[in-house]
Amino acid sequence: MAITDLSHYQQGILLLAALILLTSFLMLGQSRLLRLVFTFAVQGVLLAVTTALVADVLDFPHLYISALLSLGLKGILIPIMLQRLVIRLGLHRDMETLKNPARVMMGGTGLVVFSYYVCLPIVKLSPLITLNTIAISMAVVLLGMLLMITRRQAVAHVVGFMSIENGLFFAAVVSTYGMPMVVELGIAFDVLVAAVLFGVFFFHIRSSIDSLDVDQLNRLSEAEK
Amino acid sequence: MIAVYLLLTVPLLGMMVLSLLADSHQAGRVNVRFNAVALAAALWLAVAVLVDGPLLSPNKMLYIDSFNVYLIALTAFVGLTTSMFSGPYMAHEQELGRVGKRRLRLYYAMYQGFMLAMYLVLTTNNMGVMWVAMEGATLATVLLVSLYRTPESVEAAWKYFILCGVGIAQALFGTVLLYFAAEQVHGIEDTALLWTVLHDNAKALNPGVMSIAFVFLLVGYGTKIGLVPLHNWLPDAHSEGPTPMSAILSGLLLNDALYAVVRCKMLVDGSLGTHQAGDLMMGFGLLSFIVAALFLHRQTDVKRLFSYSSIEHMGLMTFAFGIGSPWATFAALFHMTTHSLTKSAIFVTVGHAAQVAKTQQIDKIRGLMRTQPMIGWGLLVGTVAIAGFPPFGVFASEFLVLVATMHDYPWLTPLLLIGVAIAFAGLFRHIQPMVYGDVPEGQQPIQANLWPVMLHLAIVLCLGLAIPAFLGNWFNQATLLIAGKLPL
Numbered sequence: 001m002a003i004t005d006l007s008h009y010q011q012g013i014l015l016l017a018a019l020i021l022l023t024s025f026l027m028l029g030q031s032r033l034l035r036l037v038f039t040f041a042v043q044g045v046l047l048a049v050t051t052a053l054v055a056d057v058l059d060f061p062h063l064y065i066s067a068l069l070s071l072g073l074k075g076i077l078i079p080i081m082l083q084r085l086v087i088r089l090g091l092h093r094d095m096e097t098l099k100n101p102a103r104v105m106m107g108g109t110g111l112v113v114f115s116y117y118v119c120l121p122i123v124k125l126s127p128l129i130t131l132n133t134i135a136i137s138m139a140v141v142l143l144g145m146l147l148m149i150t151r152r153q154a155v156a157h158v159v160g161f162m163s164i165e166n167g168l169f170f171a172a173v174v175s176t177y178g179m180p181m182v183v184e185l186g187i188a189f190d191v192l193v194a195a196v197l198f199g200v201f202f203f204h205i206r207s208s209i210d211s212l213d214v215d216q217l218n219r220l221s222e223a224e225k
Numbered sequence: 226m227i228a229v230y231l232l233l234t235v236p237l238l239g240m241m242v243l244s245l246l247a248d249s250h251q252a253g254r255v256n257v258r259f260n261a262v263a264l265a266a267a268l269w270l271a272v273a274v275l276v277d278g279p280l281l282s283p284n285k286m287l288y289i290d291s292f293n294v295y296l297i298a299l300t301a302f303v304g305l306t307t308s309m310f311s312g313p314y315m316a317h318e319q320e321l322g323r324v325g326k327r328r329l330r331l332y333y334a335m336y337q338g339f340m341l342a343m344y345l346v347l348t349t350n351n352m353g354v355m356w357v358a359m360e361g362a363t364l365a366t367v368l369l370v371s372l373y374r375t376p377e378s379v380e381a382a383w384k385y386f387i388l389c390g391v392g393i394a395q396a397l398f399g400t401v402l403l404y405f406a407a408e409q410v411h412g413i414e415d416t417a418l419l420w421t422v423l424h425d426n427a428k429a430l431n432p433g434v435m436s437i438a439f440v441f442l443l444v445g446y447g448t449k450i451g452l453v454p455l456h457n458w459l460p461d462a463h464s465e466g467p468t469p470m471s472a473i474l475s476g477l478l479l480n481d482a483l484y485a486v487v488r489c490k491m492l493v494d495g496s497l498g499t500h501q502a503g504d505l506m507m508g509f510g511l512l513s514f515i516v517a518a519l520f521l522h523r524q525t526d527v528k529r530l531f532s533y534s535s536i537e538h539m540g541l542m543t544f545a546f547g548i549g550s551p552w553a554t555f556a557a558l559f560h561m562t563t564h565s566l567t568k569s570a571i572f573v574t575v576g577h578a579a580q581v582a583k584t585q586q587i588d589k590i591r592g593l594m595r596t597q598p599m600i601g602w603g604l605l606v607g608t609v610a611i612a613g614f615p616p617f618g619v620f621a622s623e624f625l626v627l628v629a630t631m632h633d634y635p636w637l638t639p640l641l642l643i644g645v646a647i648a649f650a651g652l653f654r655h656i657q658p659m660v661y662g663d664v665p666e667g668q669q670p671i672q673a674n675l676w677p678v679m680l681h682l683a684i685v686l687c688l689g690l691a692i693p694a695f696l697g698n699w700f701n702q703a704t705l706l707i708a709g710k711l712p713l
Contacts (some may be wrong), residue, residue, distance in 0.1 A: 187357060
C-alpha cells in the first residue's frame with residue numbers, strides 16, 4: 001500500500017506516531033536531566049495533539065477532555081514539577097554518562113522490531129495504520145522500561161515511568177479512540193497522585209542516602225553481607 | 226444494592242475523618258469502628274447475594290456475584306481484625322518514637338484508603354476501573370511502607386513503587402487491548418469494558434488479541450500477586466513497613482490481584498476455548514511456588530521469611546486456578562480464604578514477637594515461649610497451620626490442590642510434594658529456635674492483644690475440620706461460575 005493511498009488523517013497519525021517514537025529515542029540518549037524532562041514534555045504535547053486530532057477528525061468530543069488532560073498533566077504540569085525538583089535538588093549540572101550509548105540504541109531498535117513482531121496477529125483484523133500505531137505504542141512502553149534500566153538517576157526513572165504511561169495512552173487513543181470517560185479520569189488521577197508521590201520520594205531518598213543515585217539503594221538484598 | 230454503596234462510602238468517609246483526626250489513640254479506635262461498619266455492610270451484601278443471586282447495579286458499574294462476594298466478606302473481616310491489632314501496635318511504636326503524630330494520621334487515613342481501593346477492585350464491573358483501583362492500592366500503601374523513614378524502608382518503598390507501577394502499567398496495556406477486542410464486536414461504546422458484557426460475548430472476541438492481552442494482564446497483575454520473577458518488591462515491602470501493613474498486604478492485596486487475573490482468565494478462556502491462559506498461570510504459579518520455598522531457607526528477617534511463604538502460597542493458588550478443573554478451582558478458592566486468615570494472624574503475632582525481642586532478626590528472637598507463652602504458642606500454631614499440617618484448613622486446601630493435580634497432571638504432583646516439604650523445613654528450622662531457645666537477658670513481655678490471632682486460627686481450624694454448609698455452597702457457586710462445572 002502506498003502512503004499516498006492513505007487519507008490525510010491517517011498520514012497525520014502516522015507522522016505523530018513516528019515523532020513520539022523519536023522522542024522516546026531522544027530520551028534514551030539524553031544524558032542531561034533538564035533536557036530529558038524537556039523531551040518528555042514534548043512527548044506529552046505530541047500525545048495531546050494526537051488526541052485532539054482524533055477527536056476533531058473522527059468526531060469524538062469526549063476525547064477533547066482527554067487531550068486537555070494530557071496536555072495539562074503530561075505536557076505542562078508534571079514536566080514543570082520535575083524541572084523545579086531537579087533545580088531544587090541541584091541536579092541540573094550533573095551529567096550522567098551512559099556506559100554504552102551505541103548498544104543501548106541498538107537495543108532500543110531491537111525492541112521496536114520486537115513490538116512489530118508481537119503485534120502481527122492484530123494486523124489481520126484491522127487496517128495497516130492500527131498495526132503501526134499499536135506496535136509503536138508498545139515500543140514506547142518498552143523503550144520507557146529500557147530507559148529505566150539504563151539509568152541510575154531516580155528522576156530519570158520517573159521520566160521513564162511516565163513515558164510508559166504516554167505509550168499506553170497513545171495506544172488507547174489511536175486504536176480504541178480513548179477509554180471510557182470514567183476510566184480516563186481515574187487514570188489521570190492516578191498519574192497525578194503518582195507524580196506528587198514521586199516528588200515526595202525524591203526528598204526521602206535524598207535524606208536517606210544523600211543522593212538520588214538509585215544504585216546506592218542496595219541495602220535490601222538476598223545476598224549475605 | 227444499598228449494602229454495596231455503603232461498603233464503598235464507609236471507607237471513603239473513614240479516610241476523610243481519619244485524615245482530620247489529630248489524636249492518634251482515638252484514631253486507632255475510630256479506624257476499628259469504620260472497619261466494623263464495613264464488615265457489617267459486607268455481610269449484609271453477602272446474605273443478599275446468597276439469597277437473590279448476582280447483583281448488577283442500575284448503571285452497570287458494580288457487579289457482585291458469588292465469586293467476589295466471599296472475597297469482599299473476607300477482605301472486610303481481615304481488615305477489621307488487623308485494625309484491632311494495629312491500634313495498640315502503632316501506639317506502642319509511637320511510644321518507642323519510631324513514628325510521629327502526623328505520620329500516624331497519614332497511616333490511619335491511608336489504611337482506609339487502601340480498604341476503599343480493595344473494595345473497589347472487588348465490586349467494580351468495569352475492567353478499566355479495576356485497574357485504576359489496583360493502582361490506587363499501590364499509591365495508598367507506598368507511603369506506609371516508608372512510614373519509619375529508615376534508609377531501608379525508603380528503599381523498599383521506592384522498589385515497591387517503581388516495580389508495581391511499571392508492572393501494573395502492563396496490565397493497563399492489556400486492558401487497552403481488551404477494549405480493542407471488545408470494540409471489534411460492539412463498536413465504540415462505554416459499556417464495552419464492562420466485565421458482564423465482555424463475558425457474555427466472550428466467544429466473539431478476537432482470540433489473537435485476547436491472548437496477547439492476557440499475557441500483559443497476567444504480567445501486570447502478577448507483579449502484584451508477587452509471582453516469580455516479578456516478586457522482588459514483595460519481601461522488601463513486607464519486611465520494612467509497619468506490621469499491620471504486612472498483614473493486610475499479604476492477606477488482602479495479593480488475593481485481590483489474583484482475583485483480577487482470574488476474572489481476566491474467565492474472559493480469555495471464553496474467547497480462546499483452549500487451555501492457553503491456564504498453562505501460563507500454571508507455569509508462573511509452579512515457578513513461584515518452588516523458588517519461594519527454596520528462598521525460605523536463606524532468610525534472616527522474620528517478616529521476610531513469611532513474605533516468601535506468601536509468595537509460595539500465592540504461587541500454589543495461581544497454579545490451581547491455572548489447572549482450571551472444578552476441583553482445582555474449588556481448592557484455590559478455599560486456599561485463598563485459609564491462607565489469608567492464617568497469614569494475617571501470623572503477621573500479627575510476628576509483630577508482637579518483634580516488639581518483645583526489639584528486632585526482626587531471626588537469630589536474635591529467642592525463647593518466646595518462656596517470655597510470653599501466648600505469643601510463642603500463636604507463632605508456633607500459626608506456622609504449623611501455614612505449613613499445611615492437619616487438622617488446619619490450609620492442609621485441607623493444599624490436599625485438594627494435590628488431588629486435582631494428580632487427576633489432571635499426575636507428573637507434576639512430585640514437584641508439589643517436594644515443594645511443600647522444602648517449605649515446611651524452611652519454616653521450622655527458623656521458627657523452632659525462636660519459639661523455644663534460651664531467653665536473652667532482659668527480655669520482657671509486652672502488652673499484646675492476641676485475640677484476633679486466636680479468632681483467625683480458630684476459624685482456620687474449623688475450616689480444616691468441616692466446611693460449613695453456607696461457605697461450601699458459596700465456593701460451589703463460585704466454582705460453577707469460574708470452571709463451568711460443580712466440583713461434585
